[in-house]
Amino acid sequence: MGANVSVAIKPCRVLVVDDDPIFRQLCVTRLRSGGHTVDEAEDGLVGWNLLKTGIYDLAMVDLDMPNMNGFSVLQCARSFPATQEIPMVVITTREDARSVQKSLEAGATGFLTKPINWSMFMPHVNHLLRLAAAANEARVARREATSLAHIRGSITEILNTELRARSRRIAATAKRALDEYANGSAAEKLRDALGLALTEAEAQRSVVEQLAPYANMITDLAHTTSEVVEIVGLVNRVASELADTASERGVELTIASAGTMAAHAPRNILARTLSDVVKHAILRTPRQGRVSINFQTEGEMLQVSVTDQGAQLAMELAAILGDGGEARAAPVRPLGTNAEIGALMASSLLRMIGGRLFARPAAERGATLVLEMPANTMPKLEESKHVVPERHAV
Numbered sequence: 001m002g003a004n005v006s007v008a009i010k011p012c013r014v015l016v017v018d019d020d021p022i023f024r025q026l027c028v029t030r031l032r033s034g035g036h037t038v039d040e041a042e043d044g045l046v047g048w049n050l051l052k053t054g055i056y057d058l059a060m061v062d063l064d065m066p067n068m069n070g071f072s073v074l075q076c077a078r079s080f081p082a083t084q085e086i087p088m089v090v091i092t093t094r095e096d097a098r099s100v101q102k103s104l105e106a107g108a109t110g111f112l113t114k115p116i117n118w119s120m121f122m123p124h125v126n127h128l129l130r131l132a133a134a135a136n137e138a139r140v141a142r143r144e145a146t147s148l149a150h151i152r153g154s155i156t157e158i159l160n161t162e163l164r165a166r167s168r169r170i171a172a173t174a175k176r177a178l179d180e181y182a183n184g185s186a187a188e189k190l191r192d193a194l195g196l197a198l199t200e201a202e203a204q205r206s207v208v209e210q211l212a213p214y215a216n217m218i219t220d221l222a223h224t225t226s227e228v229v230e231i232v233g234l235v236n237r238v239a240s241e242l243a244d245t246a247s248e249r250g251v252e253l254t255i256a257s258a259g260t261m262a263a264h265a266p267r268n269i270l271a272r273t274l275s276d277v278v279k280h281a282i283l284r285t286p287r288q289g290r291v292s293i294n295f296q297t298e299g300e301m302l303q304v305s306v307t308d309q310g311a312q313l314a315m316e317l318a319a320i321l322g323d324g325g326e327a328r329a330a331p332v333r334p335l336g337t338n339a340e341i342g343a344l345m346a347s348s349l350l351r352m353i354g355g356r357l358f359a360r361p362a363a364e365r366g367a368t369l370v371l372e373m374p375a376n377t378m379p380k381l382e383e384s385k386h387v388v389p390e391r392h393a394v
Helices: 021-033 044-051 070-079 097-106 118-182 187-223 231-241 243-248 267-284 315-321 338-352
Strands: 013-017 037-041 058-062 088-092 110-113 227-230 252-258 262-265 290-298 301-307 356-361 367-374 381-387
Touching (some): 013 021, 037 044, 044 070, 058 070, 058 118, 088 097, 088 118, 097 110, 110 118, 227 231, 231 252, 231 267, 231 301, 243 267, 262 267, 262 367, 267 290, 338 356, 338 367
Parallel strands (some): 013 037
Antiparallel strands (some): 227 262, 290 301, 301 367, 356 367
């Protein structure tokens, strides 16, 4: 979608950081009258703790503040993934060229000098928001184009690999059946050969069905937008949707309690990715086994770990995912199960939002697949656990 900087401004979320309460209130009043949601902070440290959540469309920062000055806030914002692209307007009483230059070098997007010309305040703010929206659209379009190409490539490679291999096996089995028939072989041998051919044909059909939702998703992604997604709630929703699958297989699902954890990503991509990985774990786990889901943060990344009690990961899938998320685009030989195909496609979808999927084989039994994505908050984790929902248990 092409960028258009002349479109009307949508309501945005703005952060005002200034130690002058009167000036801060003047800014807040004007911004709210323009339809924007506004948060405020009385010094740089409080402001940075709010800003690093990554939920703001614009930040207005005074240069001279206690605890943490505006230059430091700018430097932190430009070095932190969640805030690197947020427009930052510096507000100051300084008028010297050195301060302006230093602010711009630190990452300022705009510069307003006190006393403010209030007639130019909102036009300046709205202009920056338009530019930021246009730049963000361009970034998202580039990332989506790259991701869509990768997903298309993965689907094509899987289809080529799986269907070509299974078609060869079907043809070979059919030939064997014809040979057995020509040689007057017993009915059991013919039945076995035809049964094998039918099994391969069913597997081939299943692969196509497994990939169909991803082909449809490629079309849907053109209309997908990112939003702040609360991860724990989304995981619980996915678990509820997979309750019947878990119950039918006699598998218990447990989900660790956690504080608020959020990511900024398209909700449908996260939901599909989580569903694929959790379903992969359920299908691998034997009856009366357990699949556990845990949450943690690793630096600036949020991790959702899904641990099953199945056998070791298939060597091909383990090689594709690796232990650090450096996955090959597609398998070089058939994966064999729909669950493995789902895990591979989940890896491709996570890349689209700047995340990755990697494997942690267990010491004795089972494996852990880790979904890692940029965190939108820094949550506090709790130790207690609960089972969600109870009907999962058998």
